[in-house]
Amino acid sequence: MKKDYEKIPAAxxxxxxxxxxxxxxxxxxxxFDEMYFEQKNRKGVxxxxxxxxxxxxxxxxxxxxxxxxxxxxMFRNYLKVAFRNLVRQKYYSVINITGLAIGMAVxxxxxxxVQDEISFDDFHRNKDDIYRIVISNRDGSGDxxxxxxxxxxxxxxxxLPEVICSATLSFPSTLMFSNEDKNFxxxxxxxxxxxxxxxxxxxxIYGDPEEPFRDPxxxxxxxxxxxxxxxxxxxxxxxxxxxxxxxxxxxxxxxDLPLRSHIRFNFIRPFALLEMFGADRTEWSxxxxxxxxxxxxxxxxxELESKIDQIVLNHHPDDNNKCFLQPLxxxxxxxxxxxxxxxxxxxxxxxxxxxxxLFILIIACINYINLSTAKASRRAKEVGxxxxxxAGRIEIxxxxxxxxxxxxxxxxxxxxxxxRLSIPGFNTLTGKMFDMNVFDNTGMVFGLSAIAFLTGLLxxxxxxxxxxxxxxxSVFKGTVLTENRGRSYFRKVMVITQFALSVIxxxxxxxxxxxxxxxxxxxxxxxxxxxxxxxxRGGIRASNNAAKEMLLRNESVLDASVxxxxxxxxxxxxxGADWEGKNDDEAIQMQVRFVDFxxxxxxxxxxxxxxxxxxxxxxxxxxxFVVNQAAVxxxxxxxxxxxxxxxxxxEGRIIGVVEDFNFMSLHSRISPLFMLCGGxxxxxxxxxxxxxxxxxxxxxxxxxxxxxxxxxPFEYGFLDERIDNLYRTEMRIGKIFRYFTFLAIFISCLGLxxxxxxxxxxxxKEIGVRKVLxxxxxxxxxxxSKEFLYWVISANILAWPVSYAxxxxxxxxxxxxxxxxxxxxxxxxxxxxxxxFTTTSFQIIKAxxxxxxxxxxxx
Amino acid sequence: MNLLSRAEELTLxxxxxxxxxxxLVTVREYLIETTLKDWSVGAVFxxxxxxxxxxxxETYLGNPTSIRGGRSxxxxxxSKRGRDALNDxxxxxxxxxxxxxETVK
Numbered sequence: 001m002k003k004d005y006e007k008i009p010a011a012x013x014x015x016x017x018x019x020x021x022x023x024x025x026x027x028x029x030x031x032f033d034e035m036y037f038e039q040k041n042r043k044g045v046x047x048x049x050x051x052x053x054x055x056x057x058x059x060x061x062x063x064x065x066x067x068x069x070x071x072x073x074m075f076r077n078y079l080k081v082a083f084r085n086l087v088r089q090k091y092y093s094v095i096n097i098t099g100l101a102i103g104m105a106v107x108x109x110x111x112x113x114v115q116d117e118i119s120f121d122d123f124h125r126n127k128d129d130i131y132r133i134v135i136s137n138r139d140g141s142g143d144x145x146x147x148x149x150x151x152x153x154x155x156x157x158x159x160l161p162e163v164i165c166s167a168t169l170s171f172p173s174t175l176m177f178s179n180e181d182k183n184f185x186x187x188x189x190x191x192x193x194x195x196x197x198x199x200x201x202x203x204x205i206y207g208d209p210e211e212p213f214r215d216p217x218x219x220x221x222x223x224x225x226x227x228x229x230x231x232x233x234x235x236x237x238x239x240x241x242x243x244x245x246x247x248x249x250x251x252x253x254x255x256d257l258p259l260r261s262h263i264r265f266n267f268i269r270p271f272a273l274l275e276m277f278g279a280d281r282t283e284w285s286x287x288x289x290x291x292x293x294x295x296x297x298x299x300x301x302x303e304l305e306s307k308i309d310q311i312v313l314n315h316h317p318d319d320n321n322k323c324f325l326q327p328l329x330x331x332x333x334x335x336x337x338x339x340x341x342x343x344x345x346x347x348x349x350x351x352x353x354x355x356x357x358l359f360i361l362i363i364a365c366i367n368y369i370n371l372s373t374a375k376a377s378r379r380a381k382e383v384g385x386x387x388x389x390x391a392g393r394i395e396i397x398x399x400x401x402x403x404x405x406x407x408x409x410x411x412x413x414x415x416x417x418x419x420r421l422s423i424p425g426f427n428t429l430t431g432k433m434f435d436m437n438v439f440d441n442t443g444m445v446f447g448l449s450a451i452a453f454l455t456g457l458l459x460x461x462x463x464x465x466x467x468x469x470x471x472x473x474s475v476f477k478g479t480v481l482t483e484n485r486g487r488s489y490f491r492k493v494m495v496i497t498q499f500a501l502s503v504i505x506x507x508x509x510x511x512x513x514x515x516x517x518x519x520x521x522x523x524x525x526x527x528x529x530x531x532x533x534x535x536x537r538g539g540i541r542a543s544n545n546a547a548k549e550m551l552l553r554n555e556s557v558l559d560a561s562v563x564x565x566x567x568x569x570x571x572x573x574x575x576g577a578d579w580e581g582k583n584d585d586e587a588i589q590m591q592v593r594f595v596d597f598x599x600x601x602x603x604x605x606x607x608x609x610x611x612x613x614x615x616x617x618x619x620x621x622x623x624x625f626v627v628n629q630a631a632v633x634x635x636x637x638x639x640x641x642x643x644x645x646x647x648x649x650x651e652g653r654i655i656g657v658v659e660d661f662n663f664m665s666l667h668s669r670i671s672p673l674f675m676l677c678g679g680x681x682x683x684x685x686x687x688x689x690x691x692x693x694x695x696x697x698x699x700x701x702x703x704x705x706x707x708x709x710x711x712x713p714f715e716y717g718f719l720d721e722r723i724d725n726l727y728r729t730e731m732r733i734g735k736i737f738r739y740f741t742f743l744a745i746f747i748s749c750l751g752l753x754x755x756x757x758x759x760x761x762x763x764x765k766e767i768g769v770r771k772v773l774x775x776x777x778x779x780x781x782x783x784x785s786k787e788f789l790y791w792v793i794s795a796n797i798l799a800w801p802v803s804y805a806x807x808x809x810x811x812x813x814x815x816x817x818x819x820x821x822x823x824x825x826x827x828x829x830x831x832x833x834x835x836x837f838t839t840t841s842f843q844i845i846k847a848x849x850x851x852x853x854x855x856x857x858x859x
Numbered sequence: 860m861n862l863l864s865r866a867e868e869l870t871l872x873x874x875x876x877x878x879x880x881x882x883l884v885t886v887r888e889y890l891i892e893t894t895l896k897d898w899s900v901g902a903v904f905x906x907x908x909x910x911x912x913x914x915x916x917e918t919y920l921g922n923p924t925s926i927r928g929g930r931s932x933x934x935x936x937x938s939k940r941g942r943d944a945l946n947d948x949x950x951x952x953x954x955x956x957x958x959x960x961e962t963v964k
Contacts, residue, residue, distance in 0.1 A: 007928060027920060028904065030930030031883040035900070059901025066908060 006037045012052055019056070021066035074395070075402060081382070082403035092375065093407075095754045096368050099747045100411035100455060103364030105418035106743060107451050109426050110357040112434055115444065117345050120260045120332035125201045126294050129164075130328040131301075133291040133308075134337055135321040143589075146337035148323060150279060150286040151315070153193065153293070159311055162296045162304060167196035168271055169263075169290040170279075172341060176537060176712050177240045177248075179229045185537075185713050186225060189267045191274040197252075199294045200263070206236045207252025216273040220252040225266050243538065244711060259433055262331045262342035284316035288572075290341070293325070301325050320575070320587065338570065348810070349733060356508075356740045359501045361455060363744055366494045367751035368407070368459035372400075373487060374758045376467050383467055384475030396468035404460030412452045429736060462490075492791065495755065498748045499795030499832060500802070505741040506828040507803035508810075511820055512734040515811065518818045519727050525661025526567060527604035531719035532701065533566060533686045538709030544682050550704050551687060556697040559688040561602040564594040564681035567663050568723055577647035577674070579635055579654075588634050591663070591673045592648065594681040600658070602688050610641045610656030613677035621678040623652040629660045631672035650676060665726040666816040686719070749839045752788075756840040760784070760847035767847055768855035780848040785840065792836050796829045803828075861913075863948055869894065870906040871915060871945060874935050882921075882932040883907065907935060915941035 007013070013029075020028050032052070040048035086093045121127060133148040153166040170191040177186050197209040197220075204212075205223060212220050219240060226235045235250045242248055248269070257264060275281060295304065308323050326334070335344040383396055391399075423434055466487070540547050548560045565571035575587045597620075599605075600612040608629060613620040625645045632640050640654045660670045689697050698716065705714045724731075760767075767780055804820060811817040863871065873889045874881040887903045890896075910916045921932040937945070 024908075024933060026930050027933035028883070030927035030932060032900070033930065034884050034927050035887075055900050058899035059904070062899075062901030062905040065905070 006033070006040060008033055008036045008052060009049065012049075012056065015056060019060055019063045019067075021063055021070060023070065074398075078399045078402040079406060081399070082406045085379075085403070086406070089375070091757070092371050092754055095750045096371060096407055097411045097414065099364040099367040099750050100408060100459070101414035101418060102743055102747055103361040104411060104415035104451060104455055105422070106360045106740070107357045108415060108419050108448060109422065110353050111444070111447050111451065112426075113430055113432070114350050114354060115447070116260065116432055116434070117333065117350055120343075120345075121262055121328050123201065123258050123260065124199075124328065126199060127328055129294050129297055130199055131293050131295060131325040132328065132331060133293065133323050134326045135287070135323055138320050138322045144337045145287075146290065146340040146342070147288055148291045149284050149312070149316070149319075149321070150289050151281050151284055152312070152323070153289075153291045154281060155311060155315065156291075156293065156308060157195075160304070160307060162299050162307075163293050164296060165195040165199050165294040167193040167199050167292045169193075169196065169292065170271070170274060171288065171339075172265070174535070174537075175242045175267075176244070177225075177229070177242055178244065178711070179238070179240050182229055183711055183713055184228060185715055186266050188265050189269065190265050191271045191279075192268050193271045195294075196268065196292070197254075199292055202257065203255040205253045205255055206234050209252075212252045212268075213270040213272070214249065214251050216270055216276055217246065217248050218251040218270055219248040220254060220268045221250060222254055222266055223256050226250070226253045260332075262344070264343060284312075284319060287321065288339070295325075346729070348813070349729075352733075352810070353736070356505065356737070356744075359505065360740065360744050360747065361451070362458075363498050363501055363747050363751070365455060365459040366498045367747060367754070368404070369462050370491050370494050370751060371754050371758070372404075372460075372463040373466055373491060374755060376463065376487075379467060380470050380475045383470050384472040387470075387472045393468045397464045400464035400467055401456075401460050404456050404464070408452055408456035408459070411455075429732065429739075431732070491755075495752070495791050496795045496798065498751065499792060499836075500799040502741070502744045502748050503796050503799035503828050503832055504803040504806065505737070505744050506831055507799070507824055508807055509734070509737045509741045510824045510827060511807040511811070511818070512730065512737050514818050514824070515814065516727055516730045516734050519666045519730065519814075519816070520724055522662075522666060522816060524567075524723075525605060525659055527688070528720045528723055530689050530691055531603070531686055532689055532698070532716055533684050533719055533722075534701075534705070534714065534716040535684055536562070536682055538712040540685075540705060540708035540712075541682060543708055544685065547704055547708050548685070550707075551685075551701060554697065554700050556690045556693060557687050557701070558690065559598055559602040561598040561686050562596050562682050562684070563599060563686060564679075564683045566684055566686075566719070566722065567593075567603065567661065568665065568719070568726060570664055574647055577645070579637075579646070580644040581637070582635070588672055590631060590634075590647070591671055593663070593673065593675045594679045595675050595677060597677065599675070602686055603661075605661055606659040608657045608659045610654070612656050612658070613675075620655065622650055622676060624655045624677065625652055626656045626658055626675045626677075627654055628658050628670070628673045630670050631674055632657055634672040645674070647674065648676070662816075667814055669815040745835060749835060752836065752839050753843070756788075756843040760843045764847065764850070764855045767850070768852040771852040772856070777845070777848045781841075781844055784844045784848070785837065788836050788840050789833075792829075792832050796825070796832060799828075800825050861944065861947075862951065863915075863944055864906075866902070866906045867910055867915075868945075868948055870903065871910060871937065871941055874910075874916060874941075875937055875945065879934070879936075881935045884932075886935070910941070911935070913940075914938060915944050 008016075016029060016032060017025070032055075035055075036048055036052055039051045043051070124130060132146065133152060134144055134146050135148055136144050150168065153168040156163050157166040172188045172190055174185055174187040175189055177184055194212050197204075197212050202209075207220065212218070221235075229235070229240065230238055235253060238250050239247050240250065271279075280286065305323065305325055308325075312319050312321075312323060331342050331344075333345050333347045333350070335346050386396060386399075426432075427434055536544055544562050548562065551557050551560055571591055571593055573589055573591045575589045577588065577590050595613070597613050597615050600607065610626075612626060613624065617624075625647075627635075627640065627645075637643060640657055643654050645652060645654050658675075662670055663673060664671075687701065701716070702714045705712075763784075770780060807820055811820070869890060870886060873886045873893075877885050877889060883900070883903060886907065887898055887900065890898050890903065907916070911918055915938060916935045917938045918933055918935050921934055923929045923931040
């Protein structure tokens with residue numbers, strides 16, 4: 001019998017299924033079968049197969065066009081339905097979109113900040129080949145320092161072929177420059193080798209980077225400084241008078257430094273001048289300079305470091321410091337180095353902030369997940385119907401993804417607006433200068449899209465999978481409509497996660513602000529209130545004794561002291577001190593302070609043993625030492641008084657021991673210190689003043705200043721403000737954390753509010769029945785609130801250990817730190833409880849007081 | 860007046876000629892016979908689908924038969940609008956072609 005039907009090959013059938021438009025697949029497949037059968041009868045199997053293959057490929061473009069058209073139609077329908085839902089349930093939509101928008105906005109801002117922090121110094125053309133030399137003790141003990149020996153730079157350039165350029169940089173200093181009638185104190189002036197401008201790419205507006213200095217009295221300034229003195233004209237060749245004595249010729253003007261530069265200078269003088277002042281380029285023990293190297297590409301750093309070490313030992317056999325090469329890009333984010341002049345950030349805060357931003361984003365996504373799964377039962381019938389008329393699971397998943405795309409897109413646009421509006425505030429908060437142009441670069445655009453995509457994916461995947469799994473049969477039977485246990489369990493876990501994240505943020509905020517408050521208020525061992533300080537410049541420096549007397553005549557000035565360094569800054573140090581009973585192999589890094597007779601009195605410090613320097617003992621001046629308790633301990637002295645001590649070429653005896661005081665920030669412990677009285681280092685005058693009529697007092701101080709230092713601008717500061725400044729980073733972190741916490745709580749509350757209203761609505765009937773059976777408003781409120789109580793408590797219990805671990809790690813960065821007491825946790829718990837109940841009580845009470853007649857008639 | 864494209868015009872005429880027996884396979888055969896060009900399945904389907912969307916043809920599914928593995932045929936039939944369209948295009952064609960004589964080289 002002749003067959004009247006033959007199937008096409010299976011492979012072709014499979015392919016056809018893929019390419020034929022859905023809506024007419026069946027009859028088209030029939031058409032293909034029929035034609036194939038005919039071809040086969042006429043020309044044989046092989047030819048029929050070839051015919052089929054050619055036909056299929058020729059038809060693909062036409063069929064594909066159709067499929068695309070239809071999927072677009074479906075997509076339009078998805079969006080339309082999504083939009084209708086969005087408008088119909090304004091409540092939920094507002095909650096979802098606000099949460100997502102805030103979450104994304106926070107992430108964008110943090111992304112901006114992180115991007116800025118990690119791209120420090122990236123504007124230098126040789127950025128990958130620039131290294132700074134940092135040192136550490138040879139035996140691995142002791143601290144790291146950013147300084148290195150003076151001869152190192154030039155020596156390495158001569159002896160190591162890998163070193164292309166080297167530049168030695170001094171510590172910064174301040175000079176008063178004047179030109180005609182203009183006088184300004186200009187800070188951040190450095191001495192640098194000419195190679196400095198070859199290594200670093202600072203743009204020259206005028207002058208030649210290849211030859212920045214003409215003679216030792218040359219000066220390179222930034223545009224801002226040049227314009228302050230000369231306006232917009234080319235100032236090269238003009239002369240500036242420094243401290244009314246020396247004349248400098250401007251030989252170059254560089255563009256104002258980018259904010260992302262770790263070196264911040266206002267002017268640069270040639271290092272040759274410092275050599276004329278006495279800096280000795282053969283003195284290996286002078287370790288107070290910064291050395292920058294530009295090295296050949298593809299050098300192995302470890303090999304180079306050992307070569308450098310060999311060179312150092314050749315020149316200076318008993319050198320105690322080992323040199324390391326620190327890449328330029330690491331300088332900004334490492335803050336462990338002493339004597340570092342770089343603007344430093346902290347890699348820790350990059351992690352902390354990114355995590356916090358991620359927390360907020362997760363909280364917002366959880367809102368979306370919870371509210372859409374809670375609403376799922378309302379969409380069940382729609383999904384069931386779609387499935388009955390032929391939608392597969394994939395189509396439903398597509399639908400709910402498109403829906404979340406719509407939400408995310410709206411939230412994305414809103415978050416861009418939020419970012420735009422909050423940029424000025426964010427700049428004040430972080431001390432950076434962002435503008436909207438930051439969104440111009442491709443990396444940023446990529447980052448933003450990645451965050452938005454992640455948000456959409458994170459928030460839509462679970463609802464889409466859940467809703468698409470509904471079976472039409474059970475939907476129409478009504479079994480899906482009742483909440484199943486797994487789903488509400490999942491939602492509970494989500495809410496608990498949300499609250500746990502909030503609790504972690506609350507605890508962190510409390511600890512950070514506790515630690516900052518502790519540092520600002522801790523007894524430092526000296527009085528910091530009511531102390532005015534100013535730097536001595538001009539004539540007042542030489543005649544500081546006369547000035548002091550004159551100042552003390554004013555009865556608002558209680559005490560005055562002339563010192564070399566403010567008590568809170570790191571001064572000079574030495575490991576070359578010698579004392580009675582010292583072992584030969586012992587070397588202790590000790591700090592030195594040059595003070596005067598009134599130092600103790602002015603700062604209200606306490607003497608522990610012996611006595612302080614006194615005018616009654618003329619021999620005290622530059623031949624006696626006062627040490628602190630930490631030094632006594634370090635030197636292991638039983639009775640330090642009268643012991644021989646020598647340092648800085650001064651021989652003398654220890655006459656007293658002061659109680660330890662914090663002469664650096666509280667990040668570090670009090671280190672050994674000795675004090676010398678008198679000497680040439682008269683840098684600062686500190687005055688203890690009465691708190692009344694402060695402005696009058698300042699005016700009278702200024703008039704004394706003017707008598708001695710005519711023409712020098714009078715600049716003063718308060719010590720307590722200066723100390724607060726030490727903890728600027730912590731205060732900034734604290735503030736940012738407060739905002740984070742507020743936003744996190746706000747978003748969680750939004751979600752909770754939505755969830756409560758959904759629950760209250762779902763349980764309307766139950767509440768009605770309970771009331772009919774005699775439950776009071778109070779009973780119902782309690783029974784509805786109970787669940788939230790469990791949530792909050794379990795969230796707290798989960799979050800406590802986590803936050804303890806996190807904050808303990810953070811506190812490890814402080815030598816003086818608070819202990820995380822239980823009060824912090826109780827407080828965090830109380831805050832979450834109060835917030836939860838204020839958020840939920842409105843909906844709960846509303847549901848509880850409804851007349852049962854109305855609620856039972858509902859539906 | 861909505862002018863049909865050449866492919867649509869030919870397909871519509873083919874449907875008209877095939878009367879009750881117009882479905883993809885027969886329409887394609889007819890087109891190949893008259894134009895002597897090999898129309899791909901997709902191309903024929905495309906013009907059929909376009910005619911349907913514009914409302915020039917109506918379609919219905921035939922009864923499933925054991926031939927074609929139980930898959931029904933989708934039949935096409937000219938609608939009222941399709942007839943109007945054919946009239947229109949005939950008028951235009953007649954006008955444009957009038958007076959033209961086939962030149963012999």
